[in-house]
Amino acid sequence: MSLEISIKDKIKRNSSMFVNFVKSAVTASPKVQNNFLDVSAKVAETVLKIVKDADLIVDLNYKGKEFWSQNRCKTACFVDGGVDKTSIISSAPLSIRAGSYVVKPDAISKREYFEESMVFLGDLYDPKNELYDFIDDDFEEDQMLNKKKDGARIIFEAATIVKHILLNKKFDYCFLHGPIEGTVMPFSVPGFPTFTKFAVENMFPFAVNKKTDIAARHFINVYLEALNYIKKGKFPIYGIVETSNSAPYVKNLLYNYKSQGKISDKDYNNFIKIIKKYKITDSHLLEIILSSGQALKPIEIKKQIQGFTVTTGSSWEDKMESFPKVFIGYIKTTDNNSPIRIESLNNSKNLIKDYEYILGTSRLLPNYGFPVGLNVVDKFAKIPNWMSKASRKYYATHLLRQAVKNKDQNTISLAVKILSKKARSWRNRPIGGITK
Amino acid sequence: MLKNPNWKSIGTVLGETFIDCFYFSLKNYKAKKGDIVTTDSKVPSSEGKIIPVTVWGKISTIESSNAFFPTEAAQELTNEDIDIRDTILPTTRDELICKVVILGYTKDEDKSSKLLPLIYPVRPAATVKYPSSEDVEALLISDLNSSHPIYIGSLLAREAVKIRIDADNLVSRHVSIFGMSGSGKTVMVRRIMHEMLCKNYPMLVLDIHGDYLGFIQKQQELYPDNKIKLFYPNLSVSSEDKEIIYTLIDKLGKPLTDPQKDFLNSLLEKVKYESGSLLKYVKLLNQRSREYASEGSTSFKNIRPASMYVVARSLGQVAKKLENMEQTNFRHRKKMSKLKFVELADPATEPEKIISKGQLSILYLKGYETLPASAIVSILLENLFKHRQEVNEEIPPFLTIIEEAHNFIPSRSENKDDLPSVETIRKVITEGRKFGTGIMIISQRPSRLDETIASQCNSQIIFRMVNQRDQKATRDRSETLDVDDSKQLPNLANGQGIISGQVVNFSLPVQIKFDEKLINEDIGNENFIDTVENWDDSEAVKERQKFAQDFSDISDIDNRSAN
Ligand SMILES: Nc1ncnc2c1ncn2[C@@H]1O[C@H](COP(=O)(O)OP(=O)(O)O)[C@@H](O)[C@H]1O
Ligand SMILES: [Mg+2]
Numbered sequence: 001m002s003l004e005i006s007i008k009d010k011i012k013r014n015s016s017m018f019v020n021f022v023k024s025a026v027t028a029s030p031k032v033q034n035n036f037l038d039v040s041a042k043v044a045e046t047v048l049k050i051v052k053d054a055d056l057i058v059d060l061n062y063k064g065k066e067f068w069s070q071n072r073c074k075t076a077c078f079v080d081g082g083v084d085k086t087s088i089i090s091s092a093p094l095s096i097r098a099g100s101y102v103v104k105p106d107a108i109s110k111r112e113y114f115e116e117s118m119v120f121l122g123d124l125y126d127p128k129n130e131l132y133d134f135i136d137d138d139f140e141e142d143q144m145l146n147k148k149k150d151g152a153r154i155i156f157e158a159a160t161i162v163k164h165i166l167l168n169k170k171f172d173y174c175f176l177h178g179p180i181e182g183t184v185m186p187f188s189v190p191g192f193p194t195f196t197k198f199a200v201e202n203m204f205p206f207a208v209n210k211k212t213d214i215a216a217r218h219f220i221n222v223y224l225e226a227l228n229y230i231k232k233g234k235f236p237i238y239g240i241v242e243t244s245n246s247a248p249y250v251k252n253l254l255y256n257y258k259s260q261g262k263i264s265d266k267d268y269n270n271f272i273k274i275i276k277k278y279k280i281t282d283s284h285l286l287e288i289i290l291s292s293g294q295a296l297k298p299i300e301i302k303k304q305i306q307g308f309t310v311t312t313g314s315s316w317e318d319k320m321e322s323f324p325k326v327f328i329g330y331i332k333t334t335d336n337n338s339p340i341r342i343e344s345l346n347n348s349k350n351l352i353k354d355y356e357y358i359l360g361t362s363r364l365l366p367n368y369g370f371p372v373g374l375n376v377v378d379k380f381a382k383i384p385n386w387m388s389k390a391s392r393k394y395y396a397t398h399l400l401r402q403a404v405k406n407k408d409q410n411t412i413s414l415a416v417k418i419l420s421k422k423a424r425s426w427r428n429r430p431i432g433g434i435t436k
Numbered sequence: 437m438l439k440n441p442n443w444k445s446i447g448t449v450l451g452e453t454f455i456d457c458f459y460f461s462l463k464n465y466k467a468k469k470g471d472i473v474t475t476d477s478k479v480p481s482s483e484g485k486i487i488p489v490t491v492w493g494k495i496s497t498i499e500s501s502n503a504f505f506p507t508e509a510a511q512e513l514t515n516e517d518i519d520i521r522d523t524i525l526p527t528t529r530d531e532l533i534c535k536v537v538i539l540g541y542t543k544d545e546d547k548s549s550k551l552l553p554l555i556y557p558v559r560p561a562a563t564v565k566y567p568s569s570e571d572v573e574a575l576l577i578s579d580l581n582s583s584h585p586i587y588i589g590s591l592l593a594r595e596a597v598k599i600r601i602d603a604d605n606l607v608s609r610h611v612s613i614f615g616m617s618g619s620g621k622t623v624m625v626r627r628i629m630h631e632m633l634c635k636n637y638p639m640l641v642l643d644i645h646g647d648y649l650g651f652i653q654k655q656q657e658l659y660p661d662n663k664i665k666l667f668y669p670n671l672s673v674s675s676e677d678k679e680i681i682y683t684l685i686d687k688l689g690k691p692l693t694d695p696q697k698d699f700l701n702s703l704l705e706k707v708k709y710e711s712g713s714l715l716k717y718v719k720l721l722n723q724r725s726r727e728y729a730s731e732g733s734t735s736f737k738n739i740r741p742a743s744m745y746v747v748a749r750s751l752g753q754v755a756k757k758l759e760n761m762e763q764t765n766f767r768h769r770k771k772m773s774k775l776k777f778v779e780l781a782d783p784a785t786e787p788e789k790i791i792s793k794g795q796l797s798i799l800y801l802k803g804y805e806t807l808p809a810s811a812i813v814s815i816l817l818e819n820l821f822k823h824r825q826e827v828n829e830e831i832p833p834f835l836t837i838i839e840e841a842h843n844f845i846p847s848r849s850e851n852k853d854d855l856p857s858v859e860t861i862r863k864v865i866t867e868g869r870k871f872g873t874g875i876m877i878i879s880q881r882p883s884r885l886d887e888t889i890a891s892q893c894n895s896q897i898i899f900r901m902v903n904q905r906d907q908k909a910t911r912d913r914s915e916t917l918d919v920d921d922s923k924q925l926p927n928l929a930n931g932q933g934i935i936s937g938q939v940v941n942f943s944l945p946v947q948i949k950f951d952e953k954l955i956n957e958d959i960g961n962e963n964f965i966d967t968v969e970n971w972d973d974s975e976a977v978k979e980r981q982k983f984a985q986d987f988s989d990i991s992d993i994d995n996r997s998a999n
Contacts, residue, residue, distance in 0.1 A: 064516025
């Protein structure tokens with residue numbers, strides 16, 4: 001049986017690439033539809049050849065019982081953040097939460113514990129730029145709000161890891177749900193608010209003394225500083241991502257081959273075009289290439305890519321250049337899922353052991369194939385039902401306090417109404433009932 | 437006053453609170469469902485001051501959510517034989533959320549500790565405390581504020597907290613005791629009877645199975661100062677109430693045609709009987725009707741002798757059945773030769789022999805079918821009630837205990853509503869408060885009970901109950917049973933009941949005290965295995981076995997084929 005046929009079979013057998021293709025087939029041109037299977041099989045075959053040539057595939061070792069009896073002494077920390085989705089209306093203050101689940105299975109006392117921090121979006125960003133946006137159909141303001149939420153979550157997760165490092169926690173591992181280094185490009189838009197002095201001082205105490213100017217409190221600067229600090233952390237820190245929507249690994253791998261002269265510029269460029277055309281991602285390809293329990297050794301990748309219109313020529317261009325490079329690898333944890341992406345700022349000395357640990361923790365979530373600790377902390381970061389009621393009041397009270405301080409009549413009446421009404425009635429509130 | 441700095445804190449009040457309930461998150465293993473807890477709060481007083489109070493509540497549900505444990509993980513743990521404690525899975529994160537039904541509050545500076553209805557919600561995030569058993573008991577007793585508390589058991593969730601109920605309400609406001617067979621109803625009744633005997637309160641118990649004979653057996657030892665009488669029934673009939681004859685013929689004999697009924701009517705007119713044994717009267721009627729028939733009597737207009745024979749036969753059937761029942765009852769009594777049974781006194785003329793101070797009267801009804809038993813009870817209660825209604829009361833107030841009550845007060849839907857006892861008991865129970873004729877109804881099928889009567893019971897004690905219809909009937913007829921408590925009904929163990937209504941003030945799950953001494957030793961438990969072990973075949977059986985082989989040989993030979 002030729003390699004090509006078996007790969008085709010694999011693709012057809014419900015791999016995520018095929019599923020994805022079937023979904024988008026409606027919009028794809030007839031030619032693309034026609035050639036999909038052949039093209040993707042050839043792409044996968046080629047990538048597999050290169051991966052093998054580069055000796056990137058490793059077989060990880062995992063035997064359930066044995067693994068855990070060896071690793072029960074390890075302390076692991078799992079970090080996840082989230083935006084409180086329970087808020088009543090878009091204009092109410094949102095809260096950003098980040099939780100840590102720390103566990104040492106064989107500990108005599110305090111085997112496991114959760115830590116949690118919460119901050120209001122309004123307390124995080126400078127109030128000058130804060131908006132209690134009463135118009136919720138304004139696209140741009142929505143975009144900005146979303147960016148603010150994302151920025152807040154990213155910075156708050158980073159702050160949580162920084163806190164563990166600052167407190168000199170003796171972890172064997174620390175895992176973050178999501179990329180270890182997020183793309184900062186979206187935050188380079190003009191008008192993106194800076195963080196408050198208070199927030200920066202509290203989250204990153206080491207950053208304060210050096211700079212007090214406003215620009216230093218911009219997301220990109222603060223984040224860079226946080227990442228540099230995290231890079232120096234004494235314990236291995238990994239960001240774990242479920243699926244990849246692009247193909248950074250494959251692209252970079254081929255780029256390296258191109259740089260080494262092993263692939264022609266033309267072939268490289270064609271290849272990039274093809275995977276774009278067929279919407280082929282790392283996840284799609286590696287799902288086919290790797291078998292369960294196999295990993296791809298990390299390669300170094302530049303996360304912040306220049307050349308976008310928003311950043312071109314701006315002062316952020318240089319800044320982005322100074323962000324640390326990220327090591328990205330993949331582990332296929334189960335038969336039925338695409339491999340998970342493993343990111344770190346450092347190249348680990350115990351890479352295989354680390355990956356095996358990630359595999360072990362993922363096997364405890366056999367259907368989802370993702371480190372179970374991240375699933376645990378994810379649940380923790382979500383607000384339980386009873387809390388959301390309480391937090392609703394908490395918000396409103398907070399809002400009222402802010403409003404009274406600012407003597408903003410609209411906000412006061414808004415807060416009073418939130419306090420006195422049930423959430424649902426706010427969804428159905430008459431349009432134009434409250435104006436700016 | 438009931439405030440103790442040493443009460444342990446066991447959790448934190450959550451989210452929104454109300455004046456009738458709140459939720460709290462419980463520390464592991466610190467309290468159980470049914471436990472009494474407190475939280476400090478403040479309420480505005482009528483003078484406009486803010487006063488510190490202790491709010492008391494009962495844990496009505498506990499939900500444990502191990503939301504952090506993904507179910508998928510179990511798969512891997514099992515397949516790979518992994519000990520969860522070796523893994524990074526959370527093992528101590530069970531979130532326990534309790535719902536607390538608020539019972540009321542006590543003022544911190546007050547001496548008395550009567551529970552007052554809460555008028556202001558408790559504070560979110562307040563600490564929830566676990567009051568000491570003594571303090572809970574003290575609160576319950578002072579809140580019950582009873583001049584005659586009787587001890588029935590302990591709080592299900594906390595053995596150390598003794599539970600008492602109010603005897604005054606018990607004897608005047610009626611109690612129903614429901615639960616499936618074997619759930620502990622009779623044990624509960626015996627407990628109450630024991631306490632009431634000690635208070636010399638007169639009681640009459642209708643005993644179908646002999647569940648209460650233990651009182652007689654232990655009389656010398658336990659109740660030397662009480663009178664305990666054991667009656668066997670005597671179906672009596674008074675000269676003015678011959679209705680019962682019709683009913684008996686209807687139920688036990690052949691149904692009559694109109695001319696036959698006419699004859700029976702005239703017969704009853706003609707054959708006088710000064711009140712007395714019903715059986716004797718029926719026999720007399722049977723004899724007379726036979727005579728009239730054979731004489732071809734003409735004193736009955738338009739009635740042919742054939743009709744008279746039918747009536748005679750029907751009466752004969754009734755007589756035979758009554759006699760059978762009497763004999764069955766007699767045989768049962770004979771088995772308990774150590775016990776002294778006396779014929780039930782005539783309640784019309786000698787009620788004091790049945791009801792008197794310090795006396796327990798047990799009417800042993802074993803062997804009687806529903807209708808005669810109902811007739812017996814109807815006549816008995818009708819008369820006793822009359823004596824309580826009269827100006828010169830001949831008997832003191834008393835409590836009637838009706839075991840297997842579905843036999844006496846079936847629901848209309850059972851199509852047995854012409855049982856004479858239904859009407860009588862309905863009357864006695866509705867007017868019981870005025871005349872001191874309290875009734876206690878015990879049944880394993882509450883859904884089959886007369887609705888009016890069952891809903892007259894102001895207090896309930898409910899034991900394990902699995903049948904949905906019975907659960908529904910129980911809930912429907914009780915205003916006081918806590919909804920969450922009632923969900924527990926199918927899971928209660930023997931002797932665990934939920935007590936609610938006027939005898940307690942609020943619904944409480946209770947473990948009833950078991951008085952082993954009061955068990956009827958002659959019945960004991962249904963221990964058939966022991967019975968078989970000690971089994972010896974009766975003489976007749978032995979004789980039969982002696983010859984069985986011979987007869988069998990004969991027929992074998994007979995059956996041989998011809999060659
Ligand atoms: N309070 C109790 N404590 C311990 N055991 C009990 C208790 N109540 C009942 N039981 C057990 O259950 C059996 C049946 O109880 P019983 O009261 O006769 O049931 P019911 O009258 O509901 O049919 C008793 O013989 C006893 O063994
Ligand atoms: Mg019983």
